[in-house]
Amino acid sequence: MTKLKTFAGKINSGHVYALLISLLGVALFTYSNHLEFLQYPTPRWVWIYALTGASLILTFSLVQLPPEGNELTMESAVYLACIFVFGGSTTLTVLLLNCLIFFFFDTSTSWWKHLTNFSIYSIMICLSSYTFDLFGGHPGPLINDELPAYLMTLAVYFIGNTLLIGLYYYIIYKGTLYETIKDIIKDSFVVYLCTLVLSLVLVVLIVHNSFFGLVLFLCLSTLLCYSFKRLFSMYRSIEERANTDQRTGLFNHSYFEEALEQEIQKSRASGVPLSLAMIDLDDFKKYNDHFGHLQGDKLIAFVGETLKSEAQQHGIIASRYGGEEFTLLMPAYDILQARVYIDQLRKKLNNSRFDGVEIFPLGCLAFSAGIASCTSDIHDKSQLVDQADQALYYSKRQGKNTVHTYGAYSSLEQELDFSQDVRDIEQQLNLFMYKDMETFRHSKRVFRYAMDISELLDIDALSKRHFTLGALIHDIGKLEIPWGILNKKDKLEPEEWEMVKWHVTWGKKMALTNDKFKDLAPYIELHHERYDGKGYPYGFKGEEIPRLCRMLTIIDSFDAMTTERPYQPTKSVEEAIIELRACAGSQFDPELTEFFITYIESRELRAGDAAI
Structure with missing residues (x-):
C-alpha cells in the first residue's frame, strides 16, 4: 500500500493529521482485537509468525511511485488474505508484530511516522473486516457464493488507503482533494489491483497448500516487486532524459x-x-x-x-x-x-x-x-x-x-523604462519621415517643450512620464490621413479638415492597442479640445479637460504658430505670445497660458544672453 512521507517546513499540518489518524487507528485496534492473541492456540501462532515473516519480506520489497517518495508495498495482500482465512483479530495481531519488528529495523524513520502507518493499516484492516462480515463473508476457504463479500472488502481496503493518503497530501500541498486522489489512483491503480487480486490467490494457496502455498506466493510477489522496480527505474531514466538539456546537463x-x-x-x-x-x-x-x-x-x-x-x-x-x-x-x-x-x-x-x-x-x-x-x-x-x-x-x-x-533602484528603473518607451514611440514616428517630415519634427519639438515644462510643473513622476510621452505621440493618428492632405500647400477644404480632425480618434485607438501606451490616450484624443468648449472631438470645457492635456494644447499650438505649416503663416515668438494671450480664456487655459509664456520668455532671454 502507499505510505506517507513528510516534508521539511510542512510538518505542522501533517502532524495534526497524523495525530488524529493515530488516535483513531489505536482506538479501532484496541476495540477490534480485544487482546484475543492471548488465547490463540499454538497452530494459530505458527500461522501468525509465518504471515508476519511474509509481510516483513514484502514490506522490505518496496515499489516506488510518484509523487516522489511515495512507497507501495505488497504486504497488503497478506493482510487481506489473513482477513479472509483467519479473521480481522488475527490480522491485527500480524500487523502489530510486523510494525514492532519493522520499527526496530528502520531506525531512520521517526517514531510518529511508524505509529501513523500502523494506525492507517489498522483503520483499513478494521474497515475491511467489518465489510467482510457485513456482506456475509466467513473466514476460511474461498467460497464462490461469497464473491460480493470479497469484492466489497477489496474495494473498501483500496478506497480507505486512497482517501487516507490523499487527505494527507491534500493537507500538505493545499491543492484540491479531487485532483490529489485522482493522481494517486492514476499512478498506483495497477499495482493496487495486482495486490488485491494476489490476496485471493494467497487464500487459495494457504487453504489448499498450507505453508508451501505461502512460500510459492512469496516467490511470485517478490518477482513482481522486482519487475515493478525495473519498470520504475526505466521510467526514471526516461523521465531524466526528457527533463534534461542534452547540451549542458541542466534541467530543460x-x-x-x-x-x-x-x-x-x-x-x-x-x-x-x-x-x-x-x-x-x-x-x-x-x-x-x-x-x-x-x-x-x-x-x-x-x-x-x-x-x-x-x-x-x-x-x-x-x-x-x-x-x-x-x-x-x-x-x-x-x-x-x-x-x-x-x-x-x-x-x-x-x-x-x-x-x-x-x-x-x-x-x-x-x-x-x-x-x-x-x-x-x-x-x-x-x-x-x-x-x-x-x-x-x-x-x-x-x-x-x-x-x-x-x-x-526604482528611479533607475523608471529612467530606463522611460528611455525605452521614447525609443519605441520614435520608431512609430519614423513612419512620418516618408509621409510628412514636418509632423515628425513637430512631435519631437513638442516633446522637448513638454520635457522642460514637466520640470517646472508640480507633478509626480508618473504624471511627468505620461505627459512627456503623450506629447511625443500626440499626433500619431495623422498616419491615417492621406499623404495629399497632410502635404497640401493650399487651404484645406471643409471635408478635408473634417478628416484631419479624425486623427485624434485614430491615434487614441492606436495607443489602446498597446498596454504600455494606453495611459497616453487622453493626450492624443484631447489635445484639440478648447477651454471654451468649442474644440473637438467632444467639446469638453474648462476643468472637464485634464490639466496636463490643457497644457499640451498650448504647447502644440505655440509650436504650430512658430514653425512653417502649409496651411497657415508662420509667427515669430513675440507674435505667438500675443496670440496665446489673445486666446487665453477661450482656446487656452488662462493660468497655464501665462505659465507657459513665462517659460518661453525666460528661455528666449537665456538664448539672447548666450548669443551675446
Whole structure:
C-alpha cells in the first residue's frame, strides 16, 4: 500500500493529521482485537509468525511511485488474505508484530511516522473486516457464493488507503482533494489491483497448500516487486532524459516550468522564501560569430557544467531556459541571499578560463542576472518569470556583468523604462519621415517643450512620464490621413479638415492597442479640445479637460504658430505670445497660458544672453 512521507517546513499540518489518524487507528485496534492473541492456540501462532515473516519480506520489497517518495508495498495482500482465512483479530495481531519488528529495523524513520502507518493499516484492516462480515463473508476457504463479500472488502481496503493518503497530501500541498486522489489512483491503480487480486490467490494457496502455498506466493510477489522496480527505474531514466538539456546537463525549460509551479505552491503553503534568478551570457553572439556554433556550444556546455556543480551544492534547481539564458530556482533564499549568491557566482565565472574569452569586452566570461522573489501577490508562475526577466533587462541596461533585483533602484528603473518607451514611440514616428517630415519634427519639438515644462510643473513622476510621452505621440493618428492632405500647400477644404480632425480618434485607438501606451490616450484624443468648449472631438470645457492635456494644447499650438505649416503663416515668438494671450480664456487655459509664456520668455532671454 502507499505510505506517507513528510516534508521539511510542512510538518505542522501533517502532524495534526497524523495525530488524529493515530488516535483513531489505536482506538479501532484496541476495540477490534480485544487482546484475543492471548488465547490463540499454538497452530494459530505458527500461522501468525509465518504471515508476519511474509509481510516483513514484502514490506522490505518496496515499489516506488510518484509523487516522489511515495512507497507501495505488497504486504497488503497478506493482510487481506489473513482477513479472509483467519479473521480481522488475527490480522491485527500480524500487523502489530510486523510494525514492532519493522520499527526496530528502520531506525531512520521517526517514531510518529511508524505509529501513523500502523494506525492507517489498522483503520483499513478494521474497515475491511467489518465489510467482510457485513456482506456475509466467513473466514476460511474461498467460497464462490461469497464473491460480493470479497469484492466489497477489496474495494473498501483500496478506497480507505486512497482517501487516507490523499487527505494527507491534500493537507500538505493545499491543492484540491479531487485532483490529489485522482493522481494517486492514476499512478498506483495497477499495482493496487495486482495486490488485491494476489490476496485471493494467497487464500487459495494457504487453504489448499498450507505453508508451501505461502512460500510459492512469496516467490511470485517478490518477482513482481522486482519487475515493478525495473519498470520504475526505466521510467526514471526516461523521465531524466526528457527533463534534461542534452547540451549542458541542466534541467530543460519544460522541467523548469513544472518545478517553478511546485516550488511556488510550497513557498505559499509554508512561508519559506523562494527566489528566481534569470541569467544571460553577455555578448555571446559575438563569441558565436567569431568562433562558430560548435565552439559556442562548447562554451554553453562549460557554463552549464559550472552552474550545475554550484547548484547541486546549495540545493538550487539550475535549468537552461533557452539559447544562452539560464534560470536558477532557489528555495529558502530570500531576495538578499539570492543576490549575494548570484553575485558570487558571477565573480567565479569571471575568473573561469575558457578558450577565446579574450574577445569579450571585459576579457572574461560574464553574465547579467535578474532576480525576483516570490511574494504573497504572486499567483501565477508567469508573474515571477516576468519580474525576473524585467530585472534582467535592467541589469543589461546598466552595462552588463551585473546583478539586479526586481524593484530595486526604482528611479533607475523608471529612467530606463522611460528611455525605452521614447525609443519605441520614435520608431512609430519614423513612419512620418516618408509621409510628412514636418509632423515628425513637430512631435519631437513638442516633446522637448513638454520635457522642460514637466520640470517646472508640480507633478509626480508618473504624471511627468505620461505627459512627456503623450506629447511625443500626440499626433500619431495623422498616419491615417492621406499623404495629399497632410502635404497640401493650399487651404484645406471643409471635408478635408473634417478628416484631419479624425486623427485624434485614430491615434487614441492606436495607443489602446498597446498596454504600455494606453495611459497616453487622453493626450492624443484631447489635445484639440478648447477651454471654451468649442474644440473637438467632444467639446469638453474648462476643468472637464485634464490639466496636463490643457497644457499640451498650448504647447502644440505655440509650436504650430512658430514653425512653417502649409496651411497657415508662420509667427515669430513675440507674435505667438500675443496670440496665446489673445486666446487665453477661450482656446487656452488662462493660468497655464501665462505659465507657459513665462517659460518661453525666460528661455528666449537665456538664448539672447548666450548669443551675446
